[in-house]
Amino acid sequence: MLAGQKDEGRCRRLPKRQARDGGPDRPRRDAKKADAVPEPRMAFGDRRLTSRDVAALAGVSQATVSRVLSGSDLVKESTRQAVLRALETTGYVVNVSARTMRSGRTGVIGVVVTHMTNPFYPELLEALSNAIHASNHRMILWDGRQDGEADAASAIRERAVDSVIFTTATPASRPLREALEQELPVVLVNRSLRGVRCDSVTTDNLAGSRAVARYFIDGGRNYVAAIGGLRGTSTADERLQGFKSGLAGTGKGGATLVATTSVDWSYEEGVRAFNEILESRTVPDAIFCANDVLAFGAMDAARARGFGIPDDIWFAGYDDIAIAGWGAYDLTTIRQPLRPMAEQAVNMALHRLAEPGRAPQRSRLTSELVVRGSTANYASSAVSAAS
Template sequence: MNGVVPVSAPTRLRVEQAMAELDYVPNLSARGLRNGRSGVIGLALPDLATPFSAEIAHHVVDVAHELGWSIQIEETGLDPQREQELMTRARSNLIDGLILNPVVLQESAVKVGVSLPPVVLLGEVTQHLADRVYVDSFGAARDLTLALAKPGRRRIAVLGINQGRHSSTAIHRAAGYEAALESLGITPDDELLIRCERWTSESAAQALDEYLESHPLPEALFCFTDSLALGALNALWKRGIRVPDDIAVAGFDDIADGRFAVPPLTTVSFDKRAIASEALRLLMERMGDRHREQRVVEVDYSIVERASSGR
């Protein structure tokens, strides 16, 4: 039943038939007492309401199921206390390990001097304590900005600057945007930095609407996520501003909603299933050896140009 002892096909069939007839379910708690494993991995994301989080969770659950693991999904809500509670569960063997997407390293439960359970981090938070899987936000933001500038656009705005929290993702993407401007010989303009504390479509629409009340329309708009870009498209549509005729718009993450937006959204695309597979691989390796050196895996990205940025 554990699948670790080779048996003949007829024997396996008889055992499986008996299990079905008796409605037998293995006692995972008892099994955990023997092998020290619960069979459950925690996945903690900042905001489960976003399409990006939903797609990442889908792939993690799918890959984990193929490997024989169950996933417990949690929302940290940008609260380091929730991260700490999850790590406590891992240390007490309620979960075997944790895949965590922290937002700000200084506020995260992942700190020097803290005994870490098997944990893998997702995203741009740079540290030397835990294994990590990430996409190069700096390089992707730079390349996307250069793509928006290709037809000769100079006034390129960004939406998603975090004034209060200073998330690692926002910092890396803003730096990539500024690097692209520098390579193009464009002087950075603070008037083209649109602040949006919460990365939701609703917040983006409100932030852009307020910005346009007192600022001229930029030639292009780079939104730090696709969800922000969808909110921006709505705000522009309400004002009768045409995309891409009057302004080009692009996002980041290549969520399914962006592909079916009107017009379809130009974005940074990457393999979310690869992120899930690499995170689970690193986590299982860490379970086997908690003292090995940190490993960092970078997942490739590509710029997908669709109708929202024109030809």
């Protein structure tokens, strides 16, 4: 149903069949070739069936086979049937690169992920994979480190993919910026880039983290701290900002805010940041962490120091990855709507392919607060964090 990809998309799955011996009446491709022509290298078997072979068997032109394949309605029903039969008996499979060369569409969408092993990303990735395949595309995946961003941008230029979805947008990313300047078809998901107009899908980080702050205050917390994410990323900045704004005027926040700029949003950084908070002065009675994984690290560090959760300290995270629901953490957090995010991102990518000149779209989705045992359970769970 998505725009821009219908009949010119990737091949439709044809009925497969043992393609090895298509019967004696199937013209062997070799037989038609002039003797001088060398055999092309083949990866396996000796099959290499083209639509011309199918046409010969069906007694029609190759063009007609192509029309049947693409679902054209310019084909007489009886002809179509004959072609379908030939397709079936030969076990013909389209050659994607030939199709791509003609149509200009690869049927492939790229995805760049930076920290595949941060459990948030596999969850997002799974949602993206589902959305991409649902739209009848395939997905090329890059690791954002290891030059993945640059290669993803190259892949667009090389026409190896139709479009690329970036799940991480660091301001420092040259390849991304260049891709955007050249107006390559790119979508940002989960993060946005300051001052850059491009298609993006984000969630309302300000509202989400503000909801956490209010929840802490409403719960009677008095000395509240925060562990920030990677400074400079839109998610980290917004979540810290939203949290501070939720605390504003309450006098509960103080200057305890610790940002983990160093490396990433990892468990280890959560441990480190918690210990850093402890060094400062008063022990906080509630800590907001800019993502769940940081919270896990901080919680384990707190327990290692003998603090009770939530008796001594409340913890809240962000993302609601599956582990947040596990008994060991049972973490109050903000749930991001991954499926809608992924679907919208893929939609945007396809829309832009269909209409390259359209104005950049920005979508911002709402998240919800999920209350669990890492905070006193005074409120019911799943409160919308809509501002």
